[in-house]
């Protein structure tokens with residue numbers, strides 16, 4: 178369906194580093210296969226068809242690739258490249274593999290697209306972006322769809338919050354305070370840093386490096402001086418990604434989540450250069466786990482009087 182397409186200005190600069198990636202997204206994640214891709218794989222001939230079908234587990238919830246004992250996708254070769262792409266091209270990939278690390282949010286008249294921080298290359302690109310991020314809107318003019326009043330109001334409010342987040346006349350600390358005020362005086366629970374670390378430790382964990390990092394930071398008093406520009410890019414990333422898509426479920430928690438995520442990532446760094454790895458891990462462990470995202474955003478929603 179023709180519609181508007183929105184994306185941050187850095188988006189088209191992204192390029193997967195494939196075999197040079199240290200945290201390949203084909204390792205450690207269970208990759209679901211859409212029904213359309215499954216039909217394609219079931220009909221694929223030759224050696225790759227056989228291999229594909231032997232690599233897929235099916236149950237009542239759908240189908241996914243069976244990871245090997247090292248949690249690697251069975252199609253990922255030792256050079257860090259995907260054998261399916263080599264044999265059949267990118268078109269043969271299932272939706273998740275084709276999209277990753279891109280995320281999408283659908284509104285009535287537009288699709289918003291972005292890059293997820295859980296990908297180390299996207300993370301580098303986002304956090305190293307110097308200028309205030311601009312959102313590019315492409316409109317082919319063929320869509321008749323219009324935003325509803327509520328969507329318009331949320332979009333307008335997000336624009337306000339983004340412009341405060343990018344107002345470089347203020348310190349990032351002040352900008353975060355203004356953003357919380359602008360969202361009906363949302364607040365964060367007044368917990369010391371080590372208590373927040375304890376909260377993160379109670380959540381579901383996937384990568385043991387995350388647990389190691391949290392335990393290490395539990396008792397450390399060394400904090401990195403992460404510059405305002407980097408924190409701004411984090412804050413803008415979280416607002417762009419989460420504000421609209423989580424408004425319905427957690428209207429009183431989503432802004433607080435964006436501010437808290439920026440603060441926690443910053444505080445979890447011992448040295449400024451830790452920011453890339455900490456942001457990548459936070460994203461993979463919190464943003465990409467529905468359970469963890471719901472736990473944090475849900476508690477902030479309730480804390481701010483939401484029901």
Ligand code: SF4
Pocket residue numbers: 192193194195198199200201202203277278295296297298299
């Ligand atoms: S994590 Fe990013 S850079 Fe690494 S393989 Fe995946 S898409 Fe490519």
